[in-house]
Amino acid sequence: MGRGKPGATPVIGAPASTETRPDPLCILETQKGTIVIRLFRKQAPKTVAHFMQLVQQGFYNGLAFHRVEPGFVIQGGCPNGNGSGLYTDPKTNKAVMVPLETSTTLSHNAPGVVAMARFPKNPNSGSCQFYITLQPQPRLDHQYSIFGGVLKGMDVVQKIQKDDKVTTVSLREQ
Numbered sequence: 123m124g125r126g127k128p129g130a131t132p133v134i135g136a137p138a139s140t141e142t143r144p145d146p147l148c149i150l151e152t153q154k155g156t157i158v159i160r161l162f163r164k165q166a167p168k169t170v171a172h173f174m175q176l177v178q179q180g181f182y183n184g185l186a187f188h189r190v191e192p193g194f195v196i197q198g199g200c201p202n203g204n205g206s207g208l209y210t211d212p213k214t215n216k217a218v219m220v221p222l223e224t225s226t227t228l229s230h231n232a233p234g235v236v237a238m239a240r241f242p243k244n245p246n247s248g249s250c251q252f253y254i255t256l257q258p259q260p261r262l263d264h265q266y267s268i269f270g271g272v273l274k275g276m277d278v279v280q281k282i283q284k285d286d287k288v289t290t291v292s293l294r295e296q
Contacts, residue, residue: 144296146170148177148270151289152187154282157254157275159236165225166269169238169248172220173269174293176209176250182291189253190284197239197253198288205239209250221246223267230259234272234279237262254279 148159163170176182182198188205189197201207208217220238222245230237235255238248248267255262256279272279 146174147273147294147296148173149292149294150182150275151291152278152282153286153289155275155278157278158273159270160273161270162228162268165228166223166267169220169223169267169269172218173238173252177291177293180291181209181250182288184287184289186285186287187282188284190282191256193257194259195253195255196279196282197251199239199251201250205251207250208247218249219244219246220248220267222248222265223269224264225268228268230255230262230266230268232271233257234276235259235268236270236272237266237268240266256280 143163145163146161148161150157150159161170161173181201185198185201186203187196187198188200188203189195197205201209208219210216211218222240229235233255237253237255239251239253240249241247245265252269253266254272
């Protein structure tokens with residue numbers, strides 16, 4: 123199912139743009155509990171659309187958090203389970219990457235920031251892996267596509283350990 127190789131406003135309260143629909147919610151069920159994420163479709167439209175498509179396909183169901191760095195981030199969404207994988211479109215058998223989207227209204231200034239991981243030398247290599255910050259990480263600003271923020275379940279985020287699994291992921295419009 124598409125798994126292949128390879129000084130800003132607080133992120134949770136990011137202001138709206140010309141998009142009029144309310145931001146959707148992502149319900150991330152894990153072995154440790156539920157994490158509810160607000161997706162910032164106004165500020166990161168391409169990244170959010172891509173992430174939502176993967177959720178709707180069931181891509182994340184059963185994948186592990188392959189990276190846990192205390193005081194920094196938890197990271198999941200790698201189809202290979204080790205940080206090396208990209209999402210591969212099952213129709214074309216080609217890796218899909220989303221261009222870097224940054225915003226002056228979003229910052230890694232709090233725990234619970236959700237952003238697309240990427241390969242170090244290619245800012246446009248966000249594909250399927252995402253991370254959630256455990257503490258503020260402003261040095262990451264403008265280098266990674268922030269596309270959401272944890273609304274509920276930060277206590278669950280803090281409990282995640284390496285190889286804990288995402289059981290199911292769903293979307294809900296507000």
